[in-house]
Amino acid sequence: MTMKVLVPVKRVVDYNVKVRVAADGSGVETQGVKMSMNPFDEIAIEEAVRLREKGAATEVVAVSIGVQASQDTLRTALAMGADRAILIRTNETLEPLAVAGLLKIIVEREAPGLVCMGKQAIDDDMNATGQILAAKLGWPQGTFASAVTIADGRAEIAREIDGGTEVISLALPAVVTADLRLNEPRYASLPNIMKARKKPLETLDAADLGVDLAPRLTIVSVAEPAERKEGVKLNSAAELVEKLKTEAKVI
Amino acid sequence: MTQIEREEMEFDVVVVGGGPAGLAAAIRLRQIAPETSVCLIEKGSEIGAHIVSGAVIEPRALEELLPDWRDRNAPLRTPVTEEHMLYLTPHRAINIPALDRVMPHMNNHGNFVVSLGEVCRWLGEQAEEAGVEIYPGFSGAELLIENNRVAGIITGDMGIERDGTQGGNFAPGMILRAKQTILTEGARGSLSAHAMQRFGLRKGVESQTYALGIKEVWEIPKENHRPGLVQHSFGWPLDDHTYGGAWLYHFGENLVSYGFVTGLDYANTYLSPFEEMQRTKLHPAFRKHFEGGKRIIYGARALSEGGFQSIPRLSFPGGVLAGDSAGFLNVPKIKGTHTAMKSGMLAAEAVAEALTKDTTEASTFTALVKDSWLWSELRDVRNIRPAFSKWGMKLGALYSGIDSMIFRGRTPWTLHHPHADNETLKPAALCKKIAYPKPDNKLTFDRVSSVFLSSTNHEENQPVHLKLRNQSIWRTVNHDVFDSPESRYCPAGVYEQEQDGTEWNLRINAQNCVHCKTCDIKDPTQNIEWCTPEGGGGPNYPVGM
Ligand SMILES: Cc1cc2nc3c(=O)[nH]c(=O)nc-3n(C[C@H](O)[C@H](O)[C@H](O)COP(=O)(O)OP(=O)(O)OC[C@H]3O[C@@H](n4cnc5c(N)ncnc54)[C@H](O)[C@@H]3O)c2cc1C
Ligand SMILES: Cc1cc2nc3c(=O)[nH]c(=O)nc-3n(C[C@H](O)[C@H](O)[C@H](O)COP(=O)(O)OP(=O)(O)OC[C@H]3O[C@@H](n4cnc5c(N)ncnc54)[C@H](O)[C@@H]3O)c2cc1C
Ligand code: SF4
Numbered sequence: 001m002t003m004k005v006l007v008p009v010k011r012v013v014d015y016n017v018k019v020r021v022a023a024d025g026s027g028v029e030t031q032g033v034k035m036s037m038n039p040f041d042e043i044a045i046e047e048a049v050r051l052r053e054k055g056a057a058t059e060v061v062a063v064s065i066g067v068q069a070s071q072d073t074l075r076t077a078l079a080m081g082a083d084r085a086i087l088i089r090t091n092e093t094l095e096p097l098a099v100a101g102l103l104k105i106i107v108e109r110e111a112p113g114l115v116c117m118g119k120q121a122i123d124d125d126m127n128a129t130g131q132i133l134a135a136k137l138g139w140p141q142g143t144f145a146s147a148v149t150i151a152d153g154r155a156e157i158a159r160e161i162d163g164g165t166e167v168i169s170l171a172l173p174a175v176v177t178a179d180l181r182l183n184e185p186r187y188a189s190l191p192n193i194m195k196a197r198k199k200p201l202e203t204l205d206a207a208d209l210g211v212d213l214a215p216r217l218t219i220v221s222v223a224e225p226a227e228r229k230e231g232v233k234l235n236s237a238a239e240l241v242e243k244l245k246t247e248a249k250v251i
Numbered sequence: 252m253t254q255i256e257r258e259e260m261e262f263d264v265v266v267v268g269g270g271p272a273g274l275a276a277a278i279r280l281r282q283i284a285p286e287t288s289v290c291l292i293e294k295g296s297e298i299g300a301h302i303v304s305g306a307v308i309e310p311r312a313l314e315e316l317l318p319d320w321r322d323r324n325a326p327l328r329t330p331v332t333e334e335h336m337l338y339l340t341p342h343r344a345i346n347i348p349a350l351d352r353v354m355p356h357m358n359n360h361g362n363f364v365v366s367l368g369e370v371c372r373w374l375g376e377q378a379e380e381a382g383v384e385i386y387p388g389f390s391g392a393e394l395l396i397e398n399n400r401v402a403g404i405i406t407g408d409m410g411i412e413r414d415g416t417q418g419g420n421f422a423p424g425m426i427l428r429a430k431q432t433i434l435t436e437g438a439r440g441s442l443s444a445h446a447m448q449r450f451g452l453r454k455g456v457e458s459q460t461y462a463l464g465i466k467e468v469w470e471i472p473k474e475n476h477r478p479g480l481v482q483h484s485f486g487w488p489l490d491d492h493t494y495g496g497a498w499l500y501h502f503g504e505n506l507v508s509y510g511f512v513t514g515l516d517y518a519n520t521y522l523s524p525f526e527e528m529q530r531t532k533l534h535p536a537f538r539k540h541f542e543g544g545k546r547i548i549y550g551a552r553a554l555s556e557g558g559f560q561s562i563p564r565l566s567f568p569g570g571v572l573a574g575d576s577a578g579f580l581n582v583p584k585i586k587g588t589h590t591a592m593k594s595g596m597l598a599a600e601a602v603a604e605a606l607t608k609d610t611t612e613a614s615t616f617t618a619l620v621k622d623s624w625l626w627s628e629l630r631d632v633r634n635i636r637p638a639f640s641k642w643g644m645k646l647g648a649l650y651s652g653i654d655s656m657i658f659r660g661r662t663p664w665t666l667h668h669p670h671a672d673n674e675t676l677k678p679a680a681l682c683k684k685i686a687y688p689k690p691d692n693k694l695t696f697d698r699v700s701s702v703f704l705s706s707t708n709h710e711e712n713q714p715v716h717l718k719l720r721n722q723s724i725w726r727t728v729n730h731d732v733f734d735s736p737e738s739r740y741c742p743a744g745v746y747e748q749e750q751d752g753t754e755w756n757l758r759i760n761a762q763n764c765v766h767c768k769t770c771d772i773k774d775p776t777q778n779i780e781w782c783t784p785e786g787g788g789g790p791n792y793p794v795g796m
Contacts, residue, residue, distance in 0.1 A: 014296070016296075016791050018703065018704060018706050023470070031794065032369065032372075032794025032795065033793045033794070034296060034706075034793065036296075184419060186422070187409045187410060189409065189422040189423075190258075190406055190425045191260070193386060194260060194384075197384075
């Protein structure tokens with residue numbers, strides 16, 4: 001039995017970077033800031049690699065859509081344990097609809113049993129690509145996964161929902177999107193980074209794949225959140241209650 | 252502890268540290284010995300992530316390394332157009348006239364204002380293109396010593412829990428074997444310190460001395476931006492016996508680099524380099540430059556100031572020291588980039604020779620340095636920094652004028668560094684407290700909001716990387732005698748004294764550490780040891796720094 005897992009990974013501004021709105025207000029400054037793999041995608045890669053290590057999957061293929069430098073993100077995926085990688089190169093910023101369209105082409109070519117991806121990218125926070133891809137493929141989807149078990153051609157997914165967990169069972173092939181608690185991703189260790197340099201990485205051009213990449217959304221404006229007021233240190237619970245009554249007037 | 256099994260990889264040369272020195276060394280090696288395998292590791296999450304510099308740089312060494320740097324789009328885009336050296340009194344600024352004659356080392360004609368982090372990123376690309384394997388996010392944690400020689404390094408373990416046990420995602424450090432190891436960790440490198448100690452490299456030379464540089468990058472309105480403007484100051488707010496001053500450079504796209512250097516041989520335990528930096532912005536000579544602007548990056552780093560008198564033996568069995576790790580900074584110029592690069596290039600030449608001749612020590616390195624412009628440049632300015640320690644800022648400046656104008660640096664005498672920086676602090680009882688103004692959150696800020704702008708992060712559960720060699724000394728010496736100087740000199744607010752009933756404790760917020768190395772230098776009894784934390788941790792300075 002072969003079972004391939006396809007893992008889409010996105011290159012985003014590193015989560016440690018304090019993002020800043022560009023001077024012209026058109027978006028976030030990405031020039032010269034550190035980029036890394038979307039943290040939820042690291043979790044997705046980790047899960048796919050664990051499935052392979054457990055024998056539930058046979059191959060892990062990472063795919064990234066973006067500028068040439070997204071190669072680095074793929075190398076990280078390879079160092080974490082993916083077997084090979086595909087870069088779909090484009091200099092445009094693509095919306096989830098276009099990304100899902102490109103991923104569909106790759107799914108048709110690679111015929112994976114499972115697409116395991118992040119629930120959202122921390123740059124645009126769309127939380128949409130997985131869902132759109134599942135719809136385009138006509139596949140079942142398990143979103144916000146906090147546990148994944150594969151058995152007998154089905155995937156059992158524990159989903160994070162308000163106030164608890166919901167367990168669903170999907171027929172494979174399916175799309176699963178990873179939530180924070182699914183696992184703790186491993187480090188890309190130095191020996192594995194060195195070995196990853198020798199793993200296969202294929203490059204395609206987005207423009208050659210016959211997918212409509214035109215944007216559908218317009219960004220009207222981008223603004224920084226209002227500054228938070230400085231907190232104060234209180235000495236006792238009684239003082240807190242007092243303040244909540246007299247200053248905050250909430251109790 | 253159980254023996255950890257480590258994977259190994261072998262290279263001809265391993266370079267530790269991806270600053271100007273390490274990158275220049277790696278590029279030079281591949282240029283002169285293209286078959287040499289070169290691996291460079293950098294503890295920052297990417298090349299440039301830990302670089303803090305002014306920076307006005309001299310392109311001299313770059314010109315020698317990559318003569319076609321302009322065609323390769325090197326990010327040296329802002330030539331120096333205008334410069335001023337100011338002597339500050341509390342309300343006035345006196346412009347030092349005829350700067351090019353009185354302080355010829357301050358003459359910046361032909362130099363460029365850059366983001367050194369950006370230059371390093373670019374040098375990293377050039378190095379990769381030349382075939383250097385670069386691995387950011389990994390620190391050199393230990394020297395691998397075999398048969399009395401350095402045989403490579405061991406990278407830091409990842410995934411160790413706070414209590415020292417191996418966590419679920421533990422990844423052991425790796426052995427990187429090398430015929431020659433080039434240590435270019437910048438000022439106060441931790442492996443460099445081990446090598447100096449192990450092989451007695453500092454025998455017969457003076458102590459290395461340091462300064463702490465604290466920097467902010469501002470974005471200002473276009474109409475106020477004067478690209479290429481360079482301004483330095485001395486005098487206020489420091490007293491005459493404390494070495495230091497501010498810099499302010501306009502560069503790039505509406506950016507201003509501002510910062511303050513404080514000599515770490517300061518005596519008043521109540522001095523706070525951070526607060527000196529903050530309050531200098533309030534002086535009319537500086538204030539006007541920030542009008543309508545916004546602070547976008549913050550960072551800090553120590554620089555070596557010992558100069559010529561403090562350069563250790565440069566080679567040892569299995570490796571060499573270059574750049575700020577060896578102390579090649581030109582202090583009166585406050586420039587170490589061109590000297591770091593040049594020393595890296597010469598190190599590469601010596602190492603290449605050792606590889607061909609199959610000798611363990613690249614001992615020709617010292618001779619190469621002595622025959623180069625690097626040596627005469629540092630020799631000619633050797634007395635200037637010690638003159639400031641000896642006679643204070645005003646007389647020191649006068650001496651510096653005489654030494655430069657009349658003797659052109661060829662004085663028949665050499666002044667000495669009287670102390671190591673950890674020996675100069677006076678007990679709190681003998682020091683005057685300094686009343687620093689409260690931050691206004693427009694022009695001046697506190698440490699917490701500052702560290703936020705360094706994008707510093709360390710994996711939370713790891714062991715504290717700032718170690719007290721002896722736990723009780725903090726209470727009896729640091730607290731009781733000096734009133735906890737680390738709570739003031741640390742630019743990241745890592746150290747806080749905490750009262751627990753009648754007992755005083757030191758709280759170490761290690762995750763805020765920006766890797767400036769000041770505590771490792773200034774702690775009165777050298778009781779604080781800065782160790783490499785998990786790779787990738789520390790600041791994440793963006794381009795602009
Ligand atoms: C990969 C990733 C995934 C994430 N996923 C999610 C997610 O799924 N859902 C989600 O909600 N968030 C998520 N986050 C965001 C993360 O959880 C936020 O950092 C967290 O929500 C922080 O909240 P905060 O902005 O209030 O910040 P904080 O600064 O951490 O503040 C926490 C709160 O505690 C208060 N506080 C702090 N110190 C004190 C004190 N000494 N005394 C009294 N009060 C104090 C503060 O005032 C504040 O209200 C994610 C982040 C990452 C990097
Ligand atoms: C505030 C300030 C202002 C300055 N202004 C100027 C100026 O205007 N002009 C000028 O020419 N020079 C200036 N300098 C000096 C100049 O920046 C340095 O001399 C120069 O950067 C030294 O280069 P280096 O490669 O030796 O060390 P660094 O630039 O310090 O680089 C060392 C690198 O090694 C890494 N590293 C260290 N230890 C390890 C380890 N164990 N494992 C892995 N990686 C490690 C560090 O993260 C760092 O990236 C200034 C310095 C400071 C601090
Ligand atoms: S803890 Fe030490 S090295 Fe870290 S920022 Fe503070 S003084 Fe610098």
